[in-house]
Amino acid sequence: MNIILHLGEPFWRCAGTRQVTVWLPEGATAAEALAALVQLHPALRTELDDAEGPPALFAGDNQVWPETPLQDGAHLYILWAMSGG
Amino acid sequence: MRLNTALIDLTTGHIDIAPTPQRLMRALLGGRGMNMHYLRYHLRAAGDPRAVDPLGPDNPLIFGAGLLTGTIAPNAARFNVSAKSPESLGLGDANCGGFFAAAMRKAGFDRLIVLGRAERPVYLLLQEGAVSLCAAEGLWGTTAPAAQALLKAAHGPATVSAVIGPAGEHQVRMASVMTGLKNTAGRGGMGAVMGSKNLKAIAACGGKPLVTADPAALSAARKEQTRYLQQSKVVRVLGKLGTPFLYEVSNHLGAIRTRNSQDNHFADTLVAAEIEQYSDKMLACTSCVVHCRHRNTLGGEGPEYSTVGLLGANLGLAPAQQVIALNNLVNDLGLDASSVGTILAWAMELYQRGIIDDSLTGGPLEWGDYERIHALIGDIAFRRGFGAVLAESTQAKRLFPPEAADYLIAVKDLPQSDPHDVRYIKSFALGIAVASRGADHLRNRPTLDILNLPDEVRQEIFGVETSADPTAYEGKAGMVAWHDDIYAVADCLGVCKFVTHGFNSPNLLGYGHFAELIQAATGMALTADELRGVGRRVVDLERQINLELGRTRADDTLPKRYFDDPMPARVTRGHAIDRAKFQIMLDEYYAARGWTPDGRLPAKRLAELDELLEA
Numbered sequence: 235m236n237i238i239l240h241l242g243e244p245f246w247r248c249a250g251t252r253q254v255t256v257w258l259p260e261g262a263t264a265a266e267a268l269a270a271l272v273q274l275h276p277a278l279r280t281e282l283d284d285a286e287g288p289p290a291l292f293a294g295d296n297q298v299w300p301e302t303p304l305q306d307g308a309h310l311y312i313l314w315a316m317s318g319g
Numbered sequence: 320m321r322l323n324t325a326l327i328d329l330t331t332g333h334i335d336i337a338p339t340p341q342r343l344m345r346a347l348l349g350g351r352g353m354n355m356h357y358l359r360y361h362l363r364a365a366g367d368p369r370a371v372d373p374l375g376p377d378n379p380l381i382f383g384a385g386l387l388t389g390t391i392a393p394n395a396a397r398f399n400v401s402a403k404s405p406e407s408l409g410l411g412d413a414n415c416g417g418f419f420a421a422a423m424r425k426a427g428f429d430r431l432i433v434l435g436r437a438e439r440p441v442y443l444l445l446q447e448g449a450v451s452l453c454a455a456e457g458l459w460g461t462t463a464p465a466a467q468a469l470l471k472a473a474h475g476p477a478t479v480s481a482v483i484g485p486a487g488e489h490q491v492r493m494a495s496v497m498t499g500l501k502n503t504a505g506r507g508g509m510g511a512v513m514g515s516k517n518l519k520a521i522a523a524c525g526g527k528p529l530v531t532a533d534p535a536a537l538s539a540a541r542k543e544q545t546r547y548l549q550q551s552k553v554v555r556v557l558g559k560l561g562t563p564f565l566y567e568v569s570n571h572l573g574a575i576r577t578r579n580s581q582d583n584h585f586a587d588t589l590v591a592a593e594i595e596q597y598s599d600k601m602l603a604c605t606s607c608v609v610h611c612r613h614r615n616t617l618g619g620e621g622p623e624y625s626t627v628g629l630l631g632a633n634l635g636l637a638p639a640q641q642v643i644a645l646n647n648l649v650n651d652l653g654l655d656a657s658s659v660g661t662i663l664a665w666a667m668e669l670y671q672r673g674i675i676d677d678s679l680t681g682g683p684l685e686w687g688d689y690e691r692i693h694a695l696i697g698d699i700a701f702r703r704g705f706g707a708v709l710a711e712s713t714q715a716k717r718l719f720p721p722e723a724a725d726y727l728i729a730v731k732d733l734p735q736s737d738p739h740d741v742r743y744i745k746s747f748a749l750g751i752a753v754a755s756r757g758a759d760h761l762r763n764r765p766t767l768d769i770l771n772l773p774d775e776v777r778q779e780i781f782g783v784e785t786s787a788d789p790t791a792y793e794g795k796a797g798m799v800a801w802h803d804d805i806y807a808v809a810d811c812l813g814v815c816k817f818v819t820h821g822f823n824s825p826n827l828l829g830y831g832h833f834a835e836l837i838q839a840a841t842g843m844a845l846t847a848d849e850l851r852g853v854g855r856r857v858v859d860l861e862r863q864i865n866l867e868l869g870r871t872r873a874d875d876t877l878p879k880r881y882f883d884d885p886m887p888a889r890v891t892r893g894h895a896i897d898r899a900k901f902q903i904m905l906d907e908y909y910a911a912r913g914w915t916p917d918g919r920l921p922a923k924r925l926a927e928l929d930e931l932l933e934a
């Protein structure tokens with residue numbers, strides 16, 4: 235199945251693109267989608283593993299967790315959960 | 320490093336200068352805390368604080384630099400401007416960065432307390448430990464940047480000033496005090512108080528670097544703490560993108576205040592990458608190690624996330640260029656962008672609903688109508704036409720039909736400061752409900768609440784059990800109280816929130832770092848616990864000021880919409896604040912603060928604060 239990953243600030247800057255498509259086996263989880271993303275763009279590893287909180291993940295309008303299985307064609311948004319400015 | 324406090328009576332022209340009392344320094348440090356002490360003292364001295372006219376001569380206007388401001392401590396740039404607020408009619412206090420506060424201290428002053436009213440426009444000149452009262456006729460009528468340029472021309476290029484623009488002169492209730500192109504003491508209408516006193520500006524020039532207790536230790540602490548801060552991702556991202564990077568996640572979540580919170584998400588045209596197109600440099604305040612402020616190519620500085628949200632999404636305005644132009648306009652005129660964006664959106668919804676019409680507004684008031692918004696902002700600053708009504712800010716509800724108040728996004732009559740819709744994250748909702756100056760995120764926002772931090776990390780930070788679920792009501796009170804205290808301490812020190820522990824990151828400067836800096840700068844030894852004690856004292860003092868101004872538990876509440884209207888879309892869809900659960904959170908919060916169930920200070924605590932008044 236294919237998963238379309240949307241990279242928010244500041245992650246997309248490491249990848250040089252806002253959108254990445256990865257192909258994964260049926261039933262793959264959000265964590266596996268992230269692992270595939272990091273394989274394609276290794277510079278993202280430290281950004282995504284940052285100790286200041288993991289990225290927030292959304293499949294469309296639903297918040298998902300690393301262990302959440304994804305559907306074929308899912309749009310997975312990877313955003314930095316920040317709020318104060 | 321103890322400087323002077325000047326008491327300036329503009330009515331008589333009398334100026335008293337005395338060293339800042341050591342005992343108060345230990346109890347309240349400086350900045351916001353000490354300002355609150357003097358605010359309480361002078362409001363009581365005027366008789367009944369409730370009867371003091373915020374735009375009358377009895378309202379004290381206090382400019383106080385943080386205890387570390389002007390030293391090399393990281394991000395120690397800030398000062399507070401405090402008075403009874405003409406916008407909320409309660410406690411008024413605004414915090415500001417830039418270069419003015421360091422210049423004020425180098426000219427010899429920790430604090431200026433301005434009383435009375437000058438007969439004609441004046442400005443204060445601070446130089447070599449002296450204060451002079453100068454005629455401001457040539458300055459009156461100028462924009463904030465023009466006034467600063469004239470003061471530089473008059474007193475030399477090193478002159479740094481805090482000024483009001485036309486909005487302050489016209490006593491617009493949401494007028495700010497400005498320094499530089501964008502640094503704003505924005506909240507609560509402190510610019511209107513300044514205008515009511517016929518005080519156009521305070522200019523500081525000359526002076527020498529501050530003498531610190533142990534320069535070598537201070538230098539070592541700065542080096543070490545800078546290294547620590549630079550490991551933080553949020554510090555790095557702020558230095559590159561500024562606060563507009565926050566728009567994207569809020570918008571995706573469905574937490575961006577849109578069209579007066581009728582909607583909760585808006586266009587993607589206002590994300591950081593779009594704002595960046597108009598930025599040619601990142602700027603900093605005194606001693607800052609972050610550099611979060613954009614210089615924009617339209618001739619100003621900014622915008623911040625708050626401005627992007629409130630002059631953009633909240634007004635239904637999508638083009639980034641137009642939002643930046645409005646940002647520059649409010650700064651030039653000396654207006655608080657948060658209040659302007661909230662009040663204009665309120666008026667637009669009232670017009671949309673037919674609660675007000677052309678007979679009052681003088682013409683259509685449509686979402687996203689840039690030309691109309693631009694013109695109205697000018698009209699607000701000069702109190703022209705319908706602008707004169709909006710210049711009353713939240714107090715305009717007295718001029719509108721009664722149901723208008725149901726659509727006002729304010730707490731304690733202060734428009735909400737930031738563009739985050741708090742119906743989803745309950746700790747944010749509690750925070751703006753109890754913030755001493757009204758709906759404001761910089762008093763206590765528990766920004767860590769959405770980081771999904773492990774239980775043990777939260778336990779270690781907050782020292783109390785908290786819930787990891789941002790939508791839960793349980794376990795939020797202690798979190799908010801913890802933030803109250805540390806943000807109060809940062810404001811007393813003059814340190815920016817962007818490097819303060821708990822503001823978007825658990826890896827920033829905490830009490831231990833602050834204690835090290837205080838000892839090196841002043842020689843005062845304070846433990847981390849004693850520092851948190853200062854934070855508690857400041858929050859209690861502010862509570863007491865609000866009580867003396869007639870506030871009660873009933874004022875610790877939220878806009879009606881946040882209780883009654885579920886959020887319409889996206890991840891946050893369906894969320895609102897449950898009234899009964901909110902009251903339980905409030906009970907828990909008062910308990911966490913050691914207050915009585917009706918939100919009052921226990922007698923023993925009040926006696927301690929009263930004793931300070933004698934200092």
Ligand code: SF4
Nearest residue numbers: 603604607609611815
């Ligand atoms: S982080 Fe931004 S607001 Fe804070 S001191 Fe630096 S430039 Fe000023």
